[in-house]
Amino acid sequence: MPEPLIAAHQLVKRFGDFTAVDGIDVEVQPGEAFGFLGPNGAGKSSTMRMIACVSAATSGSLRLFGLDPATHGREIRGRIGVVPQLDTLDIELSVQENLWIYGRYFDLSRAECRRRATELLEFAQLTERADSVVDTLSGGMKRRLSIARSLINEPQLLLLDEPTTGLDPQARHVLWDRLYRLKQQGVTLVLTTHYMDEAEQLCDRLVVMDQGRIVAEGSPRSLIDRYATREVLELRFSAGTNDSFADALHGVGSRLEVLPDRILVYADDGEAALTETHHRGLQPESALVRRSSLEDVFLLLTGRSLVD
């Protein structure tokens, strides 16, 4: 097995008395696409900032490329690319100046900065906007520019903190496509998300985080297999009456989850569960059978839904 690119052991981050990251163990191998999945406040960004060597761990050990961020922060930062949760684009510079100047921070020659900037603008589909001021870009364009900028030093490891949050579906798909290409080029990706579909799309392996801890780990598929059933039956009854149907549905699937707006019935055969529901004389306003997702895994693990 090659040396892991990232090795965290009992990593802790505290802010005063508050523990944001509570002793996590993570290893990421070269070439992997690894995800941190979890709701707001789970500690994903705090973890990412420690990995990016812009925030010091409170305790535990962290190694990137076998190096310690406390002593080799500069070297490590020179080999990684970072897309923070909130864009830190330079609003006083144009699109291409953002790329040049960032490249200069890595000590690239001016000619090299220019050459790479041209390529990256193409990659991020921003060539036409090269001379625009950053402020005039749409959210999706800014995100693409952030990603392009993070690639200027040709990083071996790319860290993306919620790369597509706040983007419309089309912009999101464009980004996914770009990330997928990078992965194919052999760049190791580490990303955080609270979107299940994103994790399923991009990650080979992921950990589910909740309240600073890792509550599950595996490939998206294996997590679904382990913590959910193959299918889910979603039932909606008239508003506010969901609770009263829980007893009546007992035993229909292998597990029930009662949410404010719907009831989820976990069953390997959703259609059979629906037939059984009708058989018991229950008349939901709507019923939907779907494949289970990481969303369900999260719900089953923590008892809370992932949606904000």
Added chain:
Amino acid sequence: MSTGLLRIVPPAYVVRRPHRMIERHLVAYRRQWLIVVSGFFEPLFYLLSMRAGLGDLVGTVSVGGQQVPYDMFVAPALMASSAMNGAIFDSTGNVLHRLKYARIYDAALATPMGPADVAAGEIGWALIRGQLYAISFLAVMAGMGLVDTWWSLLALPACALIGLTFAAIGFAGTTFMRGWSDMDIVTTLMMPLFLFSATFFPTSAYGSWAWVVQLSPLYHGVALVRGACAGVWTTSMLAHIAVLVVLSMVALVVAARRLDTLLRK
């Protein structure tokens, strides 16, 4: 120079790439050159108004035992003050904007740049701008017949030292600011500093309060520029230099540390 200054601090505060920050500003200011040029006119207006207002009103003042006309006494003090103003202006308002609002430093610190690079770069930038203004100030002084010795050229390095000191102090102070309203503190502090640094009167005029004047960093800067312009050198100049050097070193270290705690939480 800044590399040497910061050798005494831990590895995380080592200065390697301050010029990258300066390069960034050069590119950013390509679109804002008017702001840079406007900084040139302010000291010019100072000088002109002083000439018009005071003229030959007062007699001579003693500088290091040498009698100089009053306008030649005040002009170097204005030069020193404008070096201070420029440095403070660059290192407070502009830095606060980049630190809290434009968040320029967050991006830089995700690269091989370190907090000390950012701090030293910002201070270096303030210094470069300050030197441009100091050169033009001296040129105008010469044009108005207020310069009569080549020693006056030494006023430029003196202004660089003043710029370094106030840029470092300004930067360090700004890292403690909560928001724009704290900028009022800067304005409030600068006025008495300007007035009570032996700017318009020799220290003797302050009577038994003369020691208060000595507490002002600007006073030491004024003394240096004044000495240079009059072409007199006394051993007390060494003390003035030492005060400014020590102050700027302390402020530089504070600035880098604060930047580290602020941005690398």
